[in-house]
Amino acid sequence: MALLEVEDLHTYYGNIHALKGISLTVEEGEIVTLIGTNGAGKTTTLNTISRLLTPRQGTVRLEGQDLSHVPAHRLVTMGIVQVPEGRRVFARLTVEENLRMGAFTIKDKAVIDEGIERGYTMFPRLKERSKQVSGTLSGGEQQMLAMARALMAKPRLLLLDEPSMGLAPTLVEFIFETITSIHAEGVSILLVEQNALQALAVASRGYVLQTGKVLMADTAAALAANEDVRRAYLGEI
Amino acid sequence: MTAVTAPPPTVAPIASARDLWLSVAIRTGLIAGATALYLCLTGIVPTFDSRPLIRDVITLGQVALVVAFMAAGLGTAIRLGTQASPGRTVLGGTVAGLIAGAMLSALVLLGSVVDLRAMFLHASPALWNVLTFEMGTSGFWVPAAVGAVLGGLAAAIWLLPGALRMSLLAGLAMVLVMGLFAGLLRAPMLSGPLSGLARQLFAAEGLQPIGALLSFAAGAILVPLFRPSRIRARAQRLSREQRRVTAVPLGGVLLLLVLLLPLGLGPFVAQVVALIALYVLMGLGLNITLGLAGLLDLGFVAFFAVGAYTVGLLTSTGEYGIAQWSFWAAVPVAVVIAMLFGVVLGLPLLGMRGDYLAIATLGFGEIIRILAGSDLLKPWLGGPRGITNIPKPLDVGPDSFLAGPNQIYYIALACAAVIAFVAWRLRASRLGRAWIAIREDEDVAEALGVNLVQTKILAYMLGAAFAGLGGAIFASLYGSVFPSSIQLLVSINVVAIIIVGGMGSIPGVVVGAIVLIGLPELFREFSEYRFLFYGAVLILMMRFRPEGLIPSRIGRQEMHHDAAEDDPLTATAAVEPS
Numbered sequence: 001m002a003l004l005e006v007e008d009l010h011t012y013y014g015n016i017h018a019l020k021g022i023s024l025t026v027e028e029g030e031i032v033t034l035i036g037t038n039g040a041g042k043t044t045t046l047n048t049i050s051r052l053l054t055p056r057q058g059t060v061r062l063e064g065q066d067l068s069h070v071p072a073h074r075l076v077t078m079g080i081v082q083v084p085e086g087r088r089v090f091a092r093l094t095v096e097e098n099l100r101m102g103a104f105t106i107k108d109k110a111v112i113d114e115g116i117e118r119g120y121t122m123f124p125r126l127k128e129r130s131k132q133v134s135g136t137l138s139g140g141e142q143q144m145l146a147m148a149r150a151l152m153a154k155p156r157l158l159l160l161d162e163p164s165m166g167l168a169p170t171l172v173e174f175i176f177e178t179i180t181s182i183h184a185e186g187v188s189i190l191l192v193e194q195n196a197l198q199a200l201a202v203a204s205r206g207y208v209l210q211t212g213k214v215l216m217a218d219t220a221a222a223l224a225a226n227e228d229v230r231r232a233y234l235g236e237i
Numbered sequence: 238m239t240a241v242t243a244p245p246p247t248v249a250p251i252a253s254a255r256d257l258w259l260s261v262a263i264r265t266g267l268i269a270g271a272t273a274l275y276l277c278l279t280g281i282v283p284t285f286d287s288r289p290l291i292r293d294v295i296t297l298g299q300v301a302l303v304v305a306f307m308a309a310g311l312g313t314a315i316r317l318g319t320q321a322s323p324g325r326t327v328l329g330g331t332v333a334g335l336i337a338g339a340m341l342s343a344l345v346l347l348g349s350v351v352d353l354r355a356m357f358l359h360a361s362p363a364l365w366n367v368l369t370f371e372m373g374t375s376g377f378w379v380p381a382a383v384g385a386v387l388g389g390l391a392a393a394i395w396l397l398p399g400a401l402r403m404s405l406l407a408g409l410a411m412v413l414v415m416g417l418f419a420g421l422l423r424a425p426m427l428s429g430p431l432s433g434l435a436r437q438l439f440a441a442e443g444l445q446p447i448g449a450l451l452s453f454a455a456g457a458i459l460v461p462l463f464r465p466s467r468i469r470a471r472a473q474r475l476s477r478e479q480r481r482v483t484a485v486p487l488g489g490v491l492l493l494l495v496l497l498l499p500l501g502l503g504p505f506v507a508q509v510v511a512l513i514a515l516y517v518l519m520g521l522g523l524n525i526t527l528g529l530a531g532l533l534d535l536g537f538v539a540f541f542a543v544g545a546y547t548v549g550l551l552t553s554t555g556e557y558g559i560a561q562w563s564f565w566a567a568v569p570v571a572v573v574i575a576m577l578f579g580v581v582l583g584l585p586l587l588g589m590r591g592d593y594l595a596i597a598t599l600g601f602g603e604i605i606r607i608l609a610g611s612d613l614l615k616p617w618l619g620g621p622r623g624i625t626n627i628p629k630p631l632d633v634g635p636d637s638f639l640a641g642p643n644q645i646y647y648i649a650l651a652c653a654a655v656i657a658f659v660a661w662r663l664r665a666s667r668l669g670r671a672w673i674a675i676r677e678d679e680d681v682a683e684a685l686g687v688n689l690v691q692t693k694i695l696a697y698m699l700g701a702a703f704a705g706l707g708g709a710i711f712a713s714l715y716g717s718v719f720p721s722s723i724q725l726l727v728s729i730n731v732v733a734i735i736i737v738g739g740m741g742s743i744p745g746v747v748v749g750a751i752v753l754i755g756l757p758e759l760f761r762e763f764s765e766y767r768f769l770f771y772g773a774v775l776i777l778m779m780r781f782r783p784e785g786l787i788p789s790r791i792g793r794q795e796m797h798h799d800a801a802e803d804d805p806l807t808a809t810a811a812v813e814p815s
Contacts, residue, residue, distance in 0.1 A: 052680050076686035084684065090677040093670060101674050104667070105686035153686065 001064050003028045003188050004049070004080075004157055009058035011041075011048045018044045020212040021058070026157065026190050031183050033191040033199040033220065035233055036209035042192040043085055045209070046159045049190070050082040051075060062157075076105045079156035083163065085192075087142040089149070091135030095126050098134050098145055102152030112152070119148035122178065140171040147178065151187075158182065160191045164198070176202055196233040200224040208233070258321040262313045262329035266336025266388070269309030273337055274344060276301045277368070280359035281766055286367045288762070290416035291449040292440035298367055300413065302341075306384045309333040310391030327392045334388015341368055341380035349374035403464070404457040411456025416444045421759060425503045495650070499643040508714075509758040511642040514649035515710055516754045520734040520746035521656040522703020527732065528741040529660075529669055530696040531676025533591065535728045536582065536598030539605040540575040540701040542723040544708025546609065546618060547571035548627065549718045555626030557619045564630035568709045575705025576698045583697030587690055590679070602728055610720030623719030627712050645714040652706060657743050664741075672696055730754060737778050739785025748786045 004026040011019040019041050026032045034042045047053045049060050051072040060067045062078055070078070081102075090098050099119055103112045120127035123144040129137060134145055143163060150158060160179065164172040176198050183189055183202075193199035200206055200220040208216040208229060216223065223229050276282050286298030295303070310330030317326050345365050347353065353360035362373070369376030394405055415422075419439045426435035438448035472480065499507050519537070526532045551560045551567035560567075582601050589597055608614055610621050618624065631644045639647075663669040671692050674682040683689050712718045730753060738749025752774060760767040778786075 050684055052684060071688075072683045073686050073688045076684070082684045084681055088678050088681045090674050090681070092673055092677055097670055097673075100667075101670055101682070101685055101687075104671065104674075149685070 002026065003030075003063060004190065005059075005061040005064070006045075006049060007059050007061070009045065009048055009055050009060070011044055011053050011055045018212055019048065019055070019058075022209070022212070022214055024207050024214065024217070026188055028156075029183075029186065029188055030205065031179070031189045031191060031203040033193060033196075033203040033206045034209055035193060035196040035199060035206060035223075035229075036215075037233070038194075039211070040209040041212040042209055043161055044212075046082060046161050046190065046192055050080060050159055052082075076153050076155075079154075080159065081150045081153050081155035081157075082159040083146050083150045083161060085161040085165065087139070087146045089134045089137070089142045089145050091133065093134060094131050095134050095137070095145055096130045098149050099126075099152055102149035105153060115152045115154070119151060122151075122181070123148055140167055140174075143167060143171075143175060144178075147175075147182075151182065155187060157188045157190065160189060162192055162194060164193065164195050172198070196229075197224070258313075258317055258325045258329040259332065261316050262332040263336060265312040265316065266309050266333035267340075269305050269312065269333065270337035270340030272308075273302055273305040273341055276305065277341065277344065277364055278357045278359055279766075279769070281769070283359050283361070283364045283367055284766070285763070286363075289440065289443035290413070291444045291446055292442075294446060294449070297416075297443075300416075302368075302380075302383075303387060304413075306334045306337055306387035307391035309337045309384070310388035311395055313388070314392040314395035323396050326396060327389050330392020330395075331385050331389035334391070335381055335385035337388065338381040338384020341384070342377045345369060345374055345377040345380070349377070400461060403461050407460035408453040408455075408457035411460070412444070412449050412452045415448065415452040418759070419443050419448075420762065421503075421506060425506070428503075496647075499646055500638075504641060506759070507646065508642040509755055511646040511649060511714055512758065513750045513755045514646050514653060515707055515714065516730065516734060516750040517747050518649050518653040518656060518710070519704060519707035519731050520738070520750055521653055521660055521743065522700060522707065523731045524735055524741060524743075524746060525660055525663065525672075525703070526696050526700035527735055529664065529676065530672035530693065532693065532696055532700075533595040533732070534598045534697070534700055535595050535725070535732065536601035536605075537700070537704050537728040537731050538602045538723050538725060539582065539598075540578055540704035541708035541711070541727055542605045542609060542718075543575045543578050543701075544571040544705030545712040545718045545723070546624065546708075547574050547705070548709040548712045549624035550617075552713070553624050553627050555624065557617065557624045558626070564628065564709075564713055568706065571709040572702050572705045575701045575708070578705075579697040579699075579701025580694055582701075583694050586697075587693055599725070599728075602723075602725055606720055606723045606725075609723060621720055623717055623722075624712075625717040627716045627718070629716070630713055642714060645710060649710050652710070656703060660743065668692070668695070733775060737774065737785060739788040742785065742787050742789035745785050745787040745789070752786070 002025040004024075006022060006024045009019050009022040010017070022041065022045050024032070024034075024045075034045060036042055044053065048055050051060075051067065051070065062080065065078075067075070067078075075081075090101060093101065096116065099116050100112060103115055106112055106115070120130070125141055126144055126148060129141065134142065137145065147160075147163065163175050163179065167175065172195065179189065179191065180202055191199055191203060200223055203220040206218065206220045206223045207214050208223065216226070216229065218226070282298040282301055284298070285301065286296045288297045289295070290297050290300050310333055313329045313333040314326050317329060321329065344360070345368055348360055348365055365374050366372075369379040372379060394402055397405065420442065423435050423439040426432060426439075438445055438451065440448075444452065475483065498510060502510060519541070523534065523537055526534050548564065548567045548571045550557060551562045551570060552558065552564055554561055582598075586594055586597055609618055612620060614620070629641075629644060630648060631639055633639045633644070663672075671682065671687045674685070674687060675689065675692060679689060708723075711722070715722070734746060734749035734753050736749075737753055738747070739745030753771065757767045757771055760770065763770075
């Protein structure tokens with residue numbers, strides 16, 4: 001049974017039909033990427049899975065359990081955590097407080113402190129800034145914080161939305177290395193990226209989305225080799 | 238002359254530097270003149286011409302004009318800084334003052350030809366006489382001359398060496414403050430052993446000339462000695478250990494002052510101080526909903542009303558009292574009922590954010606006010622006549638020190654201390670973090686496992702509880718509750734206190750309450766004009782110090798956000814991926 005199973009998802013913004021029947025799966029231990037142009041429905045898909053948006057039709061199942069009636073704030077305890085687009089750290093909280101927010105559902109103090117230490121080991125930069133209000137961090141540091149915060153809840157499935165957006169090239173490299181090492185610790189990842197080339201390089205499978213539908217689904221290697229994909233999304237003419 | 242050959246490139250900057258002082262002077266003068274016109278035509282100058290600042294020397298109305306003229310000169314000098322020679326600076330100040338004065342001269346001239354009273358009630362011969370020292374419209378040149386002299390003088394003062402300048406300005410400011418508060422200081426002194434001194438220093442209204450001289454001297458000497466930057470510099474030289482050792486007795490002295498404050502006050506000021514303490518309490522309460530959870534609750538007054546009416550009904554010995562309980566038994570009930578209202582009113586608001594929430598809560602405040610005064614509830618709440626005969630919490634004799642507003646002061650103070658403690662503990666708690674997270678980004682907070690419904694309802698309940706407590710104390714402070722005492726202004730005052738004081742800052746709330754509640758009450762003699770002051774404070778604060786008078790640590794850091802981004806250490810490019 002797949003870890004995440006999305007079936008025929010239809011999501012609307014008012015009258016606008018944003019997702020027109022998206023289906024996808026993420027197996028335990030996989031990195032799966034969603035690529036596509038702006039407005040293809042990548043972020044909407046993630047937000048619908050994490051229940052920030054309510055689908056009008058279709059189901060999301062975690063290990064076979066239907067999530068339709070699970071409130072968004074309960075998903076964390078079930079193992080799904082989202083790193084939203086644009087980082088969205090809590091600007092008025094310090095770095096450490098942001099991490100504690102990530103462990104909001106965990107009551108055990110020792111586990112929380114251990115999680116914070118783990119985050120600092122992964123991103124030493126954050127340790128230096130632990131008492132700093134996170135609104136004053138640079139974009140790269142905020143992305144690190146957003147990822148470390150999401151890991152605090154010990155997710156089984158991480159939903160990553162555009163983690164490399166707006167970052168300097170060296171940092172993009174670093175973020176993708178981090179994604180690989182998070183994956184190596186046994187976390188399954190559903191990754192949304194504009195940067196299709198690098199996303200396909202770390203992922204095992206990918207879905208190409210266009211105007212709210214799945215255009216193609218294949219292994220990452222096959223997608224990266226596909227002529228149409230290369231022309232449309234990898235910037236080759 | 239048409240420019241056939243291009244002028245050398247150096248000519249233009251020199252020319253503009255030469256004209257700089259003039260353009261600055263003209264701009265500053267126009268602003269000061271507009272302000273002076275405003276002061277005249279709104280009636281501030283003519284009305285307060287009957288209120289002396291220093292007896293037989295200068296009236297408040299004249300002071301307003303003097304301040305406007307001097308501000309023109311000072312403003313010019315400050316904006317010019319070191320960019321102009323001393324002579325130019327003084328000349329600039331004179332021109333600025335002249336322009337400001339000339340605008341008033343023009344007003345007098347215009348008034349001598351056209352009757353402006355159809356539009357401006359205060360544009361009357363009385364105003365012309367104030368402006369021209371009783372010379373009527375033929376003395377139209379007087380304001381311009383006075384303006385030029387004062388503007389030049391003020392600019393010259395700015396050129397004085399730092400210490401002297403500070404002393405002079407501090408002395409003048411002290412005269413102004415003492416003159417404004419003369420009545421308040423005089424009344425309690427007259428009844429005590431200091432009555433002789435009081436008569437020497439203060440006139441029936443304003444200062445005696447000798448009092449003015451002493452005030453000037455006191456300001457000129459004391460303010461430079463105790464100015465904040467100097468004290469802060471001293472404090473920074475102390476070691477951490479020394480600072481801790483000095484903080485304890487300093488805190489003790491401060492606490493003692495706060496506790497002993499009602500001792501030296503007349504009944505009127507005691508009432509004002511109790512009101513300030515009450516608003517501190519409510520400000521701290523709203524600080525939790527607004528400052529932490531970011532829920533802009535303009536229906537604060539609704540819960541305030543619930544608390545006030547509950548205590549009124551339960552304790553009143555008059556017509557509408559139903560139980561004649563003691564205050565102490567009624568307060569917990571009032572707080573619990575206010576909390577229930579908080580939940581009931583909070584539930585429909587859950588999906589709303591920001592401005593929408595503010596408008597919706599505004600509606601609740603109005604509903605409660607109208608219900609309280611309605612015929613429908615008149616048999617129980619007394620309609621517009623309200624509930625009277627609400628006893629004071631402590632049953633002490635009429636001569637006791639604790640009779641009247643003083644006991645309310647202490648009760649409000651004790652409650653405020655408890656709330657401050659709760660607020661401080663909450664800030665560092667899991668719930669406090671969840672509130673800030675919701676305020677920052679509801680979606681992300683929810684995605685991290687925060688139950689929005691539960692967390693928001695808790696914030697409403699807590700805010701309502703504090704508002705209810707405030708209302709309960711209010712009812713027993715005044716001994717009565719009327720629908721007219723639950724105005725929207727109560728909500729707005731509490732919000733303004735937090736914003737002016739500094740969002741999320743506990744000392745900020747105290748200072749905000751003193752400035753926005755205390756000062757307007759103390760300036761009662763200026764009747765409706767004190768709300769002009771209130772409005773002016775709000776506008777100036779938002780323009781020049783948006784983080785509040787005493788901002789919290791986070792507020793300060795946010796204001797220095799730009800500086801941090803410029804710091805090369807935090808810039809994106811400098812981050813070393815490892």
